[in-house]
Amino acid sequence: MAPVLKTSTPRLGKLLKRGFFDRDVREVARDLIGATMLVDGVGGVIVEVEAYHHTEPAAHSYNGPTPRNQVMFGPPGFAYVYRSYGIHWCVNFVCEEEGSASAVLIRALEPTHGIAAMRRRRHLQDVHALCSGPGKLTEALGITIAHNTLPLDRPPIVLHARTDDVEVVAGIRIGITKAVELPWRYGVRGSKFLSKPFPK
Numbered sequence: 001m002a003p004v005l006k007t008s009t010p011r012l013g014k015l016l017k018r019g020f021f022d023r024d025v026r027e028v029a030r031d032l033i034g035a036t037m038l039v040d041g042v043g044g045v046i047v048e049v050e051a052y053h054h055t056e057p058a059a060h061s062y063n064g065p066t067p068r069n070q071v072m073f074g075p076p077g078f079a080y081v082y083r084s085y086g087i088h089w090c091v092n093f094v095c096e097e098e099g100s101a102s103a104v105l106i107r108a109l110e111p112t113h114g115i116a117a118m119r120r121r122r123h124l125q126d127v128h129a130l131c132s133g134p135g136k137l138t139e140a141l142g143i144t145i146a147h148n149t150l151p152l153d154r155p156p157i158v159l160h161a162r163t164d165d166v167e168v169v170a171g172i173r174i175g176i177t178k179a180v181e182l183p184w185r186y187g188v189r190g191s192k193f194l195s196k197p198f199p200k
Helices: 025-032 115-122 134-141
Strands: 036-039 042-052 079-084 088-095 102-113 157-160 168-171 185-188
Touching (some): 025 042, 025 088, 036 102, 042 134, 079 134, 102 115, 102 134, 102 185, 115 134
Antiparallel strands (some): 036 042, 036 157, 042 102, 042 185, 079 088, 088 102
16 A cells, blocks of 8 residues: 655635636746645645647647537636546636637646545545546546536635745646647646656
8 A cells, every 4th residue: 555645735825816817828827836726625736737829739729619629719717628538537727818719737736635535536545646647636626527617716616826936847748749849838846746757
């Protein structure tokens, strides 16, 4: 059995409102690092994200609106949830002005709230592995298609601004075949909760 690691519950910052997301998607992505994401009180500190802009072919919105990605074309500050590879859910935060269709994929969290619930949902004990990937964290937080189009500033989803300075590192995105050269993956340097370490 993996060792049980106790983590301290961090001080929560101010609540993030929808206006926070009405900016360049890359700026929002960087500023989300160190913020706390809670879904029905379960979640943790965001340690890894990826930005997707409508002008580059890795974005789901690149070829225009579809029933699946319609929320991306609406106003900022809403959740975009989709099924990846027919296996797991991924959660994104819609950014920029209405019609821009840009979003931030939440890739990894450091669990801080509701860890017992996460362990039940994920059927494992190792706190480092609970939310170390976009599909893992949605399972741990109980996120499904039912959360698609929900506002990011109203329960069940609550976001708190970071309260401490964090060293943000950038690199290329993971698991894509288009626009692979763009350094739009952001994370906490040296975090043990990333889906994949950043190159040194």
